[in-house]
Amino acid sequence: MKKMKKENEMETHSDVKAKVDSQKWFYTDIVKDHFFNPKNFLSEKKANSYKADGVGLVGSPACGDMMKVWIKVNKEQDKIVAMKWSTFGCASAIASTSMLSMMVNENGGMKIDDALKIKPQDIVKRLGDLPTRKFHCSVLGDKALRAAINDYFRKSNQINRMIIEGSRLIDKETGVTDKDIEEAVLEGADTLEKIQQKLKVGVSNKVCIPEVEQLIRFYKEKYFG
Amino acid sequence: MYKVKIDKEKCIGCEACVALCPEVFEMKDNKANAKKQITDKKCAKEAADSCPTQAIIISNK
Numbered sequence: 001m002k003k004m005k006k007e008n009e010m011e012t013h014s015d016v017k018a019k020v021d022s023q024k025w026f027y028t029d030i031v032k033d034h035f036f037n038p039k040n041f042l043s044e045k046k047a048n049s050y051k052a053d054g055v056g057l058v059g060s061p062a063c064g065d066m067m068k069v070w071i072k073v074n075k076e077q078d079k080i081v082a083m084k085w086s087t088f089g090c091a092s093a094i095a096s097t098s099m100l101s102m103m104v105n106e107n108g109g110m111k112i113d114d115a116l117k118i119k120p121q122d123i124v125k126r127l128g129d130l131p132t133r134k135f136h137c138s139v140l141g142d143k144a145l146r147a148a149i150n151d152y153f154r155k156s157n158q159i160n161r162m163i164i165e166g167s168r169l170i171d172k173e174t175g176v177t178d179k180d181i182e183e184a185v186l187e188g189a190d191t192l193e194k195i196q197q198k199l200k201v202g203v204s205n206k207v208c209i210p211e212v213e214q215l216i217r218f219y220k221e222k223y224f225g
Numbered sequence: 226m227y228k229v230k231i232d233k234e235k236c237i238g239c240e241a242c243v244a245l246c247p248e249v250f251e252m253k254d255n256k257a258n259a260k261k262q263i264t265d266k267k268c269a270k271e272a273a274d275s276c277p278t279q280a281i282i283i284s285n286k
Binding site (some may be wrong): 119120121132133134135136139140142143165 | 239241244245252274275276277
């Protein structure tokens with residue numbers, strides 16, 4: 001009975017309807033509210049002067065979206081006291097990151113360890129649900145927050161706390177990964193000197209230099225032939 | 226029981242499947258990878274439904 005009611009509701013209130021297979025999508029009022037009135041959004045103009053302790057940028061070029069997260073940290077309490085974000089993403093990415101920022105910022109901030117435990121499922125639950133096919137959009141904000149926390153760990157010399165997923169740690173003193181080197185090469189640092197200027201990789205921990213040089217060669221080949 | 230297959234060409238590495246069903250999916254070289262080809266986990270089906278490019282193919286076994 002309850003299920004039928006839900007289906008009826010979707011019949012009349014569907015927000016998106018596909019022309020081909022008349023598949024209907026339904027967004028909750030909470031999702032719509034966060035999409036139309038995003039919380040903690042940081043505009044491009046203000047971003048330059050925003051003093052953050054950690055910045056994270058992620059995105060999937062295949063999707064054409066990108067997500068940037070800024071955090072301010074209270075070092076004594078090990079707490080994120082402010083999270084801001086900006087994105088070129090879809091409605092669901094905007095709504096879920098807005099909700100994520102609210103979850104982190106509420107009650108005066110969130111302990112870093114607790115913030116690292118937030119899962120995309122928790123965000124979707126607080127939004128009252130998301131269309132299944134849009135679930136992946138909530139992963140983006142979560143990933144960007146993790147990247148921002150990692151950035152804070154790196155800047156505050158807590159390399160051992162960094163969580164590195166899907167990339168390999170190259171220099172355990174600076175916390176530089178193969179992904180960092182890939183990004184630096186893409187930004188034009190094509191020699192060991194330029195990479196070191198940017199990332200300080202292997203400046204004191206010289207053992208990793210051969211590996212760094214090999215990676216520079218590999219990524220140069222990959223992207224610039 | 227479900228049979229799990231991933232079309233690596235379609236996968237864009239958004240990690241939705243890993244978030245929903247870490248028992249079955251993992252990331253490998255920025256693409257999804259099935260840790261188990263055959264599973265009874267319901268979340269594998271959820272992951273397939275959530276995949277934005279429909280790169281996960283689930284069939285009953």
